Amino acid sequence: MHRLIRFIKKHPVKITIFIVLLIIYFFCLPDPLFRDPSSTVIESKNGDLLGARIAEDGQWRFPESDSVPEKFEQCILHFEDEYFYYHPGFNPVSVAKAMVHNLKAGRVIRGGSTITQQVIRLSRDGKRRTYVEKFVEIILATRLELRCSKQKILALYTSHAPFGSNVVGLDVAAWRYFGVLPHQLSWAESATLAVLPNAPALIYPGKNQETLRKKRNRLLKKLLEKEVIDSTTYTLAITEPLPQKPFPLPQTAPHLLQYAGRNHAGKRIRTTVSHDLQHRVNNIVKQHYGILKQNEVYNAAVLVMDVHTREVLAYTGNTPTDKKHQKDVDIIHAPRSTGSIMKPFLYAAMLDAGELLPHTLVPDVPTQISGYTPENFDPKYDGAVAADNALARSLNIPFVRMLQEYGLERFRDKLSKFRLKDIDKPADYYGLTLILGGAESNLWDLCKTYASLASTVNHFRETSSEYYTGEFTEPVWMAGEKAGFGDISREKTVLDAGSIYLTFQAMQELNRPEGNEAWQYFDSSKRIAWKTGTSFGNRDAWAIGVTKDYVVGVWAGNADGEGRPGLTGVTAAAPVLFDVFDALPVSASFPVPFDELAEAEVCRNSGYMATPLCPKKTIRIPLTGQRTSPCPFHHLVHLDQNRRYRINTSCETVTNIVTEPWFTLPPIMEYYYKTNHTGYKSLPPFRADCFTEGPAAMDFIYPEEGRTVVLPKNFEGTTNKLVVKIAHSKPGTTVFWYLDEHFLGHTRTFHEMAVLPEEGKHLITVIDEFGNEIKRRIEVKR
Structure with a gap:
C-alpha cells in the first residue's frame, strides 16, 4: 500500500x-450501440409473425432479438468465428495471420475480424476500413465484451448483419428468403444465411447461385467434419434448393399493425391475437367480401374478444379490397352511425331501474314527438308489443317511446359510464334519434361494452353475487397485459346482473330482427345473444353477438359513407357474425344470477305485474321490477246475460248483470293490435236503452300530426283523395268530420273520410256524439 x-x-x-x-x-x-430505425413488428400470442412495417430508412430491420437459433449459431460460429466464446473481443492469432496475408498481397484480402468486431463495424457503418479503424474496432470490441454477454453480442450480430438487398437481421432474412421463423430454418437454410453477411450480394435472385451454393456446401462440409451434423443430414442438406425470390412478409393483421404503430412504432409487439383464428376470420371476411361487392359494398370489419380476459383474439380491420375503396382504413376504430345496436342498453337500463318488465306491452303506433316521426324498418304497426319482442325484432317506434319515458338525459348519462368515446356530445344534440343511430360509435367500444355486460353476469356468479368496480375496462391486445377489473363490491357497477341476463335472454329469442331474410343464418343450437343494426340511408350494417365466453362484432358498408339498397345488419353483417361464431368453440349458457332475480306473477296478456283481474304467468324479473305498476289494461265490465252488450244499473237490475274482467287497449293501440291478434276482443257496445257511463276516447290513425301529405294523380290525371282515419273506443258511435271548419259528413261504424283539400295547411276536426273533439294539422301538396 x-x-x-x-x-x-x-x-x-x-x-x-x-x-x-x-x-x-x-x-x-x-449506448445504445445501434440507433438505426426498426420495423414495427406484431406477433401472435404464440409468437407467429402477424405483420411488419418497413423501417423509416427503407430497410427491413426487425427490432433486436434476445436469442439466436441453435442451428444458425453453429453455422455462423463455424463460418465466422470458431473461437468466439474464448477470445476477449479480438483474436490475436487471426489478426496476425491477416496482417501477414495482407502484407504479402499488398492489399487487404483477409480481415481476421471476430463477430464482436463485426458488431462494432456494423454499428460504425460508413467508416473507412483502415488500420486505424481496425485498431478502434479492437478497442471497442473489448469494451463490448465487458458490457455484454457472449449471447447478447451474438444476438446483436444476427439482428444487424446485412443479408442482401434491404434485408437486415436474421429474423427478416428467414422470412424473406425461406418464408419461415428463424427457429424453423433447416441446416441448409441456416448455412445459406450464415454465409450471406460475408457476401450479401450473392443472394440476388437468379444470380450467383453456383457461388452461393459452393459457399453453403463448404460450410455444411465443415459442420460434418466437426461432427455438428451427421452424414445423413449433410447429404440431405446439400440437395436443398437455394432461394429463388424473396417471400412477402405475412400481413395477417395489417390494421392491427397500423394501430400498434401509432404508439409503438419500431417495436416488436407480442399481441393477444390467436394466429389460427385470425386466419379463419380473414378468410370469412374475404368470402363475404366477394358477395358484398356485388352490391357495391366494399368494406367490412370483424373484432373478436374473450369475455373473461378482455383479450382481442382476432382483429380484421377491413376487407381485401383496393386503395380506391379505402382498403387501408381501419374500420374497427372508425366512428360510424350505430343504428339499432344500442337498443339492448336502453332495455337493460329500464329493467335495472324497475321501469319495465320483459313482457310489458309498449305502444307501437304512429308516433310524432316534438316534430320527430320515427318509423319501423318494416313500415307496419303492432299497436302494442311485448318489450322483449320489440328488442328481438328491433322495432324502432317502441324504443323511441321507451327512451322518451326513461329520459334522454338520463340515458346519455348511462352511456357515458360505458366509456363510448365517440358519444361525446350532450343529450340535446342527439335527441331521440340517439337510440336509432343518431350517435356514432365504433366497433371497438361497442364490443368492449357487450363484453363488459357479459362479464358482469359471469363475475356475479363467480364471486358469490358481487361485482367488480372496474368491470367496464378497456380491452387488451398486447400479450402480458391484464385487464383491470378493479375491486370487488356489493354494489352494481352500471347495471345489475339480473337485468343484463334478461336482456341477453331477449336477444336469444328466436325472432327475426328487422326483416325476415336472415333466419337461415342462425344456428339455434348455439345460444348466442345477438343484435343487428342498420343506419339511416343503409350506410352502416352492424351485428354484435355475445356468449358466456366470446364477443364478436361485425360492421359492413362503405368506408366513404355511401349507402347501398339492401345493406342491412341482417343481410350483410349477420351472416359474417355466425360464420365467425362457427369458428369459435361452443359456449355454455350464461349463468343465472339468482340473487338479482325474483319470480313474479305477471299478466299473461300485458306483461305488467298481475292483478286479480288478469290471467297470470310466473316469470323471472329483476328485483327492482317488483315495484313496477300493476296492469292498467285489465278492468271489470258489466254485461248482459248473453254477454253481447255492456249494461249498467240504469237499464238492468243487479241480479241480471254479469261482471267479468276484460283486456282493453287504448283506441289507437287497439286498432293495430287486433289486426295482428285474432284473439283480441273489443269491448261490446252499450245496450241501446242504457245510459252510457265513462268517457269515450278517440284518436287519429292517419295522417300524423304535422305531416306533409302529397296527393298523387292517377292514370286518368285526376288527383287522388286523402283518406283520414280515426279509432274510437265505443263501437257504433257517430262522429262528425270537419275540414277547416267546413262540415264534411259523419261516420258510424268505420271511421274513415275521403277529402280533397287544396294545397296548403289545413285543420281536420272530428267531434263524436258525446261532444269529444280531436284535431290534426297537416300540409297538403299536389
Missing part, C-alpha cells in the same frame, strides 16, 4: 493519463 502511494506521488502524470484513458475507455462505447 505504501509502495502504491509512493508510486502515485512519484509518477502523477502517468497516473493521470492512465485514469483519463481508463475513463475514455469506459465511456468510449455508445
Whole structure:
C-alpha cells in the first residue's frame, strides 16, 4: 500500500493519463450501440409473425432479438468465428495471420475480424476500413465484451448483419428468403444465411447461385467434419434448393399493425391475437367480401374478444379490397352511425331501474314527438308489443317511446359510464334519434361494452353475487397485459346482473330482427345473444353477438359513407357474425344470477305485474321490477246475460248483470293490435236503452300530426283523395268530420273520410256524439 502511494506521488502524470484513458475507455462505447430505425413488428400470442412495417430508412430491420437459433449459431460460429466464446473481443492469432496475408498481397484480402468486431463495424457503418479503424474496432470490441454477454453480442450480430438487398437481421432474412421463423430454418437454410453477411450480394435472385451454393456446401462440409451434423443430414442438406425470390412478409393483421404503430412504432409487439383464428376470420371476411361487392359494398370489419380476459383474439380491420375503396382504413376504430345496436342498453337500463318488465306491452303506433316521426324498418304497426319482442325484432317506434319515458338525459348519462368515446356530445344534440343511430360509435367500444355486460353476469356468479368496480375496462391486445377489473363490491357497477341476463335472454329469442331474410343464418343450437343494426340511408350494417365466453362484432358498408339498397345488419353483417361464431368453440349458457332475480306473477296478456283481474304467468324479473305498476289494461265490465252488450244499473237490475274482467287497449293501440291478434276482443257496445257511463276516447290513425301529405294523380290525371282515419273506443258511435271548419259528413261504424283539400295547411276536426273533439294539422301538396 505504501509502495502504491509512493508510486502515485512519484509518477502523477502517468497516473493521470492512465485514469483519463481508463475513463475514455469506459465511456468510449455508445449506448445504445445501434440507433438505426426498426420495423414495427406484431406477433401472435404464440409468437407467429402477424405483420411488419418497413423501417423509416427503407430497410427491413426487425427490432433486436434476445436469442439466436441453435442451428444458425453453429453455422455462423463455424463460418465466422470458431473461437468466439474464448477470445476477449479480438483474436490475436487471426489478426496476425491477416496482417501477414495482407502484407504479402499488398492489399487487404483477409480481415481476421471476430463477430464482436463485426458488431462494432456494423454499428460504425460508413467508416473507412483502415488500420486505424481496425485498431478502434479492437478497442471497442473489448469494451463490448465487458458490457455484454457472449449471447447478447451474438444476438446483436444476427439482428444487424446485412443479408442482401434491404434485408437486415436474421429474423427478416428467414422470412424473406425461406418464408419461415428463424427457429424453423433447416441446416441448409441456416448455412445459406450464415454465409450471406460475408457476401450479401450473392443472394440476388437468379444470380450467383453456383457461388452461393459452393459457399453453403463448404460450410455444411465443415459442420460434418466437426461432427455438428451427421452424414445423413449433410447429404440431405446439400440437395436443398437455394432461394429463388424473396417471400412477402405475412400481413395477417395489417390494421392491427397500423394501430400498434401509432404508439409503438419500431417495436416488436407480442399481441393477444390467436394466429389460427385470425386466419379463419380473414378468410370469412374475404368470402363475404366477394358477395358484398356485388352490391357495391366494399368494406367490412370483424373484432373478436374473450369475455373473461378482455383479450382481442382476432382483429380484421377491413376487407381485401383496393386503395380506391379505402382498403387501408381501419374500420374497427372508425366512428360510424350505430343504428339499432344500442337498443339492448336502453332495455337493460329500464329493467335495472324497475321501469319495465320483459313482457310489458309498449305502444307501437304512429308516433310524432316534438316534430320527430320515427318509423319501423318494416313500415307496419303492432299497436302494442311485448318489450322483449320489440328488442328481438328491433322495432324502432317502441324504443323511441321507451327512451322518451326513461329520459334522454338520463340515458346519455348511462352511456357515458360505458366509456363510448365517440358519444361525446350532450343529450340535446342527439335527441331521440340517439337510440336509432343518431350517435356514432365504433366497433371497438361497442364490443368492449357487450363484453363488459357479459362479464358482469359471469363475475356475479363467480364471486358469490358481487361485482367488480372496474368491470367496464378497456380491452387488451398486447400479450402480458391484464385487464383491470378493479375491486370487488356489493354494489352494481352500471347495471345489475339480473337485468343484463334478461336482456341477453331477449336477444336469444328466436325472432327475426328487422326483416325476415336472415333466419337461415342462425344456428339455434348455439345460444348466442345477438343484435343487428342498420343506419339511416343503409350506410352502416352492424351485428354484435355475445356468449358466456366470446364477443364478436361485425360492421359492413362503405368506408366513404355511401349507402347501398339492401345493406342491412341482417343481410350483410349477420351472416359474417355466425360464420365467425362457427369458428369459435361452443359456449355454455350464461349463468343465472339468482340473487338479482325474483319470480313474479305477471299478466299473461300485458306483461305488467298481475292483478286479480288478469290471467297470470310466473316469470323471472329483476328485483327492482317488483315495484313496477300493476296492469292498467285489465278492468271489470258489466254485461248482459248473453254477454253481447255492456249494461249498467240504469237499464238492468243487479241480479241480471254479469261482471267479468276484460283486456282493453287504448283506441289507437287497439286498432293495430287486433289486426295482428285474432284473439283480441273489443269491448261490446252499450245496450241501446242504457245510459252510457265513462268517457269515450278517440284518436287519429292517419295522417300524423304535422305531416306533409302529397296527393298523387292517377292514370286518368285526376288527383287522388286523402283518406283520414280515426279509432274510437265505443263501437257504433257517430262522429262528425270537419275540414277547416267546413262540415264534411259523419261516420258510424268505420271511421274513415275521403277529402280533397287544396294545397296548403289545413285543420281536420272530428267531434263524436258525446261532444269529444280531436284535431290534426297537416300540409297538403299536389
